[in-house]
Amino acid sequence: MAPLDLIPVRERAEAHRPWARALVDNEGWGAAIDRLESGDLTLVGLWGDAGAVHLAVLDAAEEIAVLTYHCVHGSYPSVGARHPPALRLERAIHDLFGLKAAGAPDTRPWLDLGFWDVAHPLGHAIPAPPHAPYAFLPAEGEALHQIPVGPVHAGIIEPGHFRFSANGETVVRLEQRLGYVHKGIEALMHGATLVQGAKLAGRTSGDSTVAYAYAFARAAEAALQVDIPPRAIYLRAVMAELERIANHLGDFGAICNDASFSLMHAQCFILRELTLRASQACFGHRLMMDCIVPGGVATDLAPDGPKHLRALLGEIRRRFPELVEVYDNTASLQDRTVSTGILKPELARQFGAGGYVGRASGRGVDARRNPGYPPYDSLQLDVPVLSEGDVNARVWIRIREIEQSLGLIDQILADLPGGPIKVEVAGAGAVREGAALVEAFRGDIFLWLRAGADGKIARCHLRDPSWFQWPLLEAAIEGNIVADFPLCNKSFNCSYSGHDL
Amino acid sequence: MRKLVLEKLLRRPLTEPAPQPDAAMLAELAASLDRAARARLGRSLSIREVDAGSCNGCELEIHALGNAFYDLERLGLRFVASPRHADVLMVTGPVTRNMREALTRTYNATPDPKWVVAIGDCAVDGGLFAASYAVVGGVGAVVPVDLHIRGCPPPPAEILKGLIALMTAAR
Numbered sequence: 001m002a003p004l005d006l007i008p009v010r011e012r013a014e015a016h017r018p019w020a021r022a023l024v025d026n027e028g029w030g031a032a033i034d035r036l037e038s039g040d041l042t043l044v045g046l047w048g049d050a051g052a053v054h055l056a057v058l059d060a061a062e063e064i065a066v067l068t069y070h071c072v073h074g075s076y077p078s079v080g081a082r083h084p085p086a087l088r089l090e091r092a093i094h095d096l097f098g099l100k101a102a103g104a105p106d107t108r109p110w111l112d113l114g115f116w117d118v119a120h121p122l123g124h125a126i127p128a129p130p131h132a133p134y135a136f137l138p139a140e141g142e143a144l145h146q147i148p149v150g151p152v153h154a155g156i157i158e159p160g161h162f163r164f165s166a167n168g169e170t171v172v173r174l175e176q177r178l179g180y181v182h183k184g185i186e187a188l189m190h191g192a193t194l195v196q197g198a199k200l201a202g203r204t205s206g207d208s209t210v211a212y213a214y215a216f217a218r219a220a221e222a223a224l225q226v227d228i229p230p231r232a233i234y235l236r237a238v239m240a241e242l243e244r245i246a247n248h249l250g251d252f253g254a255i256c257n258d259a260s261f262s263l264m265h266a267q268c269f270i271l272r273e274l275t276l277r278a279s280q281a282c283f284g285h286r287l288m289m290d291c292i293v294p295g296g297v298a299t300d301l302a303p304d305g306p307k308h309l310r311a312l313l314g315e316i317r318r319r320f321p322e323l324v325e326v327y328d329n330t331a332s333l334q335d336r337t338v339s340t341g342i343l344k345p346e347l348a349r350q351f352g353a354g355g356y357v358g359r360a361s362g363r364g365v366d367a368r369r370n371p372g373y374p375p376y377d378s379l380q381l382d383v384p385v386l387s388e389g390d391v392n393a394r395v396w397i398r399i400r401e402i403e404q405s406l407g408l409i410d411q412i413l414a415d416l417p418g419g420p421i422k423v424e425v426a427g428a429g430a431v432r433e434g435a436a437l438v439e440a441f442r443g444d445i446f447l448w449l450r451a452g453a454d455g456k457i458a459r460c461h462l463r464d465p466s467w468f469q470w471p472l473l474e475a476a477i478e479g480n481i482v483a484d485f486p487l488c489n490k491s492f493n494c495s496y497s498g499h500d501l
Numbered sequence: 502m503r504k505l506v507l508e509k510l511l512r513r514p515l516t517e518p519a520p521q522p523d524a525a526m527l528a529e530l531a532a533s534l535d536r537a538a539r540a541r542l543g544r545s546l547s548i549r550e551v552d553a554g555s556c557n558g559c560e561l562e563i564h565a566l567g568n569a570f571y572d573l574e575r576l577g578l579r580f581v582a583s584p585r586h587a588d589v590l591m592v593t594g595p596v597t598r599n600m601r602e603a604l605t606r607t608y609n610a611t612p613d614p615k616w617v618v619a620i621g622d623c624a625v626d627g628g629l630f631a632a633s634y635a636v637v638g639g640v641g642a643v644v645p646v647d648l649h650i651r652g653c654p655p656p657p658a659e660i661l662k663g664l665i666a667l668m669t670a671a672r
Contacts, residue, residue: 006511030635039541091608113599115598115599115601115602116598116634116635118634119635121635148668151600151603152551152584152603152607152611154582154583155580155582156552156560156563156564158553158555158557158560159552159553159600161604180554180597180599180600180603181552181554181555181594181597181598181599181635182597182599182635183554183595183597183629183630183635184633184635184636185632185633185636186636187633187634188630188632188633196629197570199629200629203556203558203629204556205556205557206557206558206559206561206654207557207558207561209556209558232552249565250561261529266569269564269565269567269568269569269608269631270568270569270570272565272568273568273569273570275567276565280656286559286562286656287558287654291654338555364589388530391512415584496557497555497556497557
């Protein structure tokens with residue numbers, strides 16, 4: 001049964017693909033919130049538009065639906081008031097569009113840190129009013145002290161602010177403050193061509209450039225009903241799996257490094273570098289930026305690409321198992337990762353956490369399978385799931401996923417179709433809407449696109465998996481020691497840029 | 502005119518092929534960087550990285566400088582945790598409005614003499630994000646820049662080359 005069968009809707013939108021979009025009033029909106037609260041539905045996205053908000057939900061049968069609520073008086077009933085995963089999204093909608101979530105328990109700004117010239121840049125923009133000091137949530141008690149960290153951190157990482165309240169060594173509360181790398185991507189998308197849009201999407205989070213370009217292309221192709229050549233379908237998956245392998249290798253090493261085990265870091269970064277070099281040799285760019293475009297792929301696999309890929313797979317298969325064995329047999333390392341930063345399965349389910357964060361805490365959902373998209377529907381792929389929810393489990397999910405990705409590339413190389421790699425994509429002469437859910441290395445990216453009659457972008461929303469993972473890091477660190485924060489943080493490896501947009 | 506066009510068509514282009522990060526070039530780059538660093542700073546060049554709004558792509562390649570293939574630390578170049586320990590600020594991204602103050606304060610916290618290296622196309626002029634309400638522009642719009650290393654993102658070998666150029670020019 002599709003999600004819309006259980007929710008009273010006023011009318012269904014024309015030309016929204018591949019999933020349905022429907023206009024709802026208070027009754028339908030309320031029914032959706034009921035079902036989010038009860039756990040029958042999972043929140044996929046909540047974003048603003050001109051005078052309206054859209055809510056994307058996923059049901060147990062892996063069907064997605066989009067509900068639209070017209071904000072007649074500039075407000076809509078808060079989803080976050082009863083379903084906390086929506087809270088930050090509502091704060092972001094207010095910053096960008098000026099639309100209010102009526103009844104929301106937290107109305108502090110989220111992306112607008114008080115430095116823009118305009119308020120509500122995507123809605124009715126007005127000159128920015130003077131900004132009030134940001135009030136962090138209180139943590140009270142005689143022995144508590146605060147540790148402010150960031151936005152400029154000690155390592156080579158993205159900027160964000162963490163406010164720890166600690167009792168001695170123990171973290172009582174962590175509160176994140178993000179938005180520092182907000183670049184206004186959704187405003188830049190407005191009026192851009194699909195070619196420009198794909199470039200912007202590919203620079204939303206550099207470590208997931210392939211996955212973002214993939215999601216953007218799939219949403220555009222869904223909107224404009226474009227079928228891409230079989231070879232492009234498979235080459236996209238090769239790129240996506242190379243990106244996943246490179247990132248998981250980097251994370252595996254970096255997590256061990258944060259437990260002061262630098263040998264693993266050095267070894268993993270050798271394999272990561274080899275993966276980037278193979279990507280360069282196959283597709284002409286180490287991170288494969290701009291290789292996926294609406295209509296197919298921009299670069300064909302180099303003639304000697306299969307040779308490079310097989311050499312890479314061979315090298316990883318030779319060297320990676322030894323590293324896994326070292327990881328598993330080093331007591332000092334296990335002492336740091338086992339039972340550290342536990343994320344309870346209940347929270348992972350409530351937040352619809354994707355990627356290794358969700359799968360290490362019992363949520364066996366992977367966009368390649370649920371709802372799924374080609375070519376993965378014709379490939380053998382096992383989705384690893386664990387229930388411990390600690391740093392160790394998040395490491396093991398990555399290890400298993402590297403193995404799965406190697407197997408996927410094997411399968412694709414064995415049966416790679418020939419033929420063209422790209423078709424033209426043009427405007428449909430009318431407004432068209434499309435959505436896509438694509439599995440990046442850290443979880444599912446949801447991308448929603450409205451193309452105008454001329455094929456230019458009228459509205460594009462990009463929802464990083466981190467939106468539903470960052471808040472869980474706050475929960476996972478509670479009761480752990482401050483010194484274990486880098487380890488927990490790296491095991492989540494949430495995106496700042498993808499989240500901040 | 503026609504002769505000129507014909508000549509241009511028949512001659513090979515002057516443009517040299519882009520360098521590949523092969524072992525020989527890396528060794529050469531490394532040796533050159535080592536000489537320059539010793540002469541100028543006696544193995545004391547400390548770099549503080551600041552992401553002022555990047556997509557994180559440049560950070561990935563800056564990270565790669567530390568892997569066994571490029572091994573920045575063998576040259577005495579190292580990344581430090583505080584601007585107060587740094588000789589060089591390596592700044593990425595279009596500078597977002599939300600990061601401008603943090604970048605300025607990081608710059609002010611870095612002791613003289615100091616150099617600023619801006620990494621990536623966005624750091625030159627804001628790149629794809631230049632027109633945004635949320636972006637100030639390139640790094641040079643906020644702090645004085647000594648060197649730009651272009652690329653989206655620049656590969657590690659290009660960043661190494663840029664650091665050599667910086668140290669030979671900074672005499």
